Amino acid sequence: TSQHFDTCLGCLACVTTCPSGVQYDKLISATRHQVTRNQERTFSDNVIRTLIFNLFPYPHRLRPLLVPLFIYQKLGLPKLVRKTGLLKKVFPRLAAMESILPKVTVDSFRDNLPEVIPAQGEKRYRVGVILGCVQRLLFSPVNEATVRVLTANGCEVVIPKSQGCCAALPEHQGQAEQAKALARQMIDSFENTGVDFVIINAAGCGHTLKEYGHILADDPDYREKAEKFAANVKDVQEFLASAGITAKLNPLIEGDLTIVYQDACHLLHGQKISLQPRQLLQQIPGVKLKEPVDAALCCGSAGVYNMLQPEIADELGVQKVENLLNTGAELIASSNPGCSLQIKKHLELQGKTVTLMHPIELLDYSIRGVKLLRK
Template sequence: MQTSEQPLEKTTAKILAKDSNFLSQNPHLNSTEELPGFDSKNPPDPNLINTCVHCGFCLATCPSYRVIGKEMDSPRGRIYLMDAINNSEAPLSETSAQHFDTCLGCLACVSTCPSGVQYDQLISATRPQVERNISRNLGDRLIRFLIFNLFPYPNRLRLFLVPLFVYQKLGVQTLVRSTGLLPKIFPRLGAMESILPQITVESFQDNLPTIIPAKGEKRYRVGMILGCVQRLFFSSVNEATVRVLTANGCEVIIPKSQGCCAALPEHQGQTNQAHTLAKQMIDSFEETGVDAIIINAAGCGHTLKEYGHILQDDPEYAEKAQAFSAKVKDVQEFLAEVGLTVPLSPLTDGELTLVYQDACHLLHGQKISQQPRQLLQQIPGVKLREPVDAALCCGSAGVYNLLQPEVADELGQQKAENLLNTGAKLIASANPGCSLQILKHLKLKGESIALKHPMELLDCSIRGEKINA
């Protein structure tokens, strides 16, 4: 197998080492030994790279490869590239960085790889290298500055929503979207505007108290993380989650000091920011004495469980981070483990067919697949249908749909079509980014099928409330 792939490996290194754009801008470089590479701070581990046997199983499951169709935009191609840069056979340049940027970080390749290649660790080591060593163009720097200085800070984001609230209420949004010009002139701003949900008064409020007592006998004392996007755009999901937990004997603790979980900066190589936010999150729960720390957003949950790895080199927080991550549970994982203690009622008068959308950072990142389905199937009258390509990323991938809108749109269209083709009356989605992405593409198709978080469905079932589907 390795022998058959050798020409590709040599070609990859040769093409990138002779990157015409890079070398034309740096004429003083006359040998590959002088090519700039990764710095000495945690470069991709050669031992992890060498576990790849180049079999290509990852190609069929990789969303960027399926859309772009180029080897260098696949896990195998990126591993070749990391190896070439490590060995001074290719430069770490704007061109090579583009191939790393096209990775969604969905981790489908990790689930698929028969050799157990830890691609997640390789790409996590590579992204900070790109951020430290590559000078991005002005447009890229501006959009990233906006994202990283706004999205991980709920209070800042809430202030930013004020003019957007007016923008929607005055009908400007309808006008802008009707012209179709924004995505053509400013693709990334257009992508950001296209997933903007309806802003409501609830977006500006935090209605949940710090301590919510269990109903009936207390079984557990759990902490709950609100999320950034979740608390602003899907506050009803957090409220439903609290009601489901308390109905099943959990006292819920919500520290007011909690901020962002660091998922967004961590996934994009913003190491210092990610470390700061992670430590703040650990501090906010340190004195709560909870049995578990609950999260209802897939991307957040994956990062929270990685705190031990993220802060492994921090002498003050390494041990704290391990202890924190050990307590983190996705709410569906937790409820499936401890069991529901209250009766459930039908959500509709007849049978309700629904399709569960697997969020990548639940399915691949946390290996959580059956638990959500098991919970949903306990609701009387619910019949689950499975979509084609259930493991394929929807294209949201944190802020990927804002940074790589063309690839994300193609994936979003395919995901929406696959979900619709099940004929289900309702979609269950357990990640806010996925929900925004799917809702956007359902709307573009003229479809009005309902989309709910599984906790919203369980909450309605517990309370005996019917839904429209």
């Protein structure tokens, strides 16, 4: 049972395709919790899982580790490690983690967003923003772009300092008690903020946040709070498509810019969000949107799947990148940090230098009038 469920991506395509409307996402989650409780794992499996679950959901633990990683990259060691292939032979899962490591920058060590950021012009909404774990450390420009786009469109932004992990990682991997504890902390962080909506810019996190009512269904103290919180969660693209863009949008480049949008599984299958990101991108002057073959195919990231099942993940990553490149698009728009890391890895392996950005970064550039450089 453990082997069968460990090789399941949890991409939730089964939820979309099932003609009977079976809620496979909840069945997968419940089964993974049972597997974790009842199945013995190998020593190496336990080591890597312990490492992941005790580091990734806790940014304050992860941030100090960025120092040696920063030095490691500055010394040019990643190229040497990958060229020898030794790490892949001895510790394939550790090699998989190393292979998707994004560039650690000075921004990764900063935590400088204020707790309340006023709206520009007339205030239309008061919204909370969730920073994420990996997102806040390694994709901080996406969070900063999110705040700028929201404030430029009449939103007062609230970012509680007490917020932690959304619980997606432990929830998707059967760590029930850890997931519940993190969900309670998140609910408490936003309880007295008076926000109209809670905004998230990462697909996997968004799906879990919207499932809080299910995760805490057996908790009498939090059940109602969880349902109310989940009802107010919106993916940033979902929110903007509904609220409307009021700021002026400028071209990103001289002439037309061809973009291919990459559907993140937990956005497409988990949250049923597909049209909204495309509609927003098409509002940017000069943008021409391309559609890839088999757009619903998982890229192989699937949370931490590409670290736990690297071989299968690589097969999917190769196919996904080929499909995206075959559109001839100049830029890839991706709404999830895990997907972005996986796609960037396979673009590099194929020797391609196509730019990859979050759609919210493109909207931010467009609002601020920042031009992209053509490669």
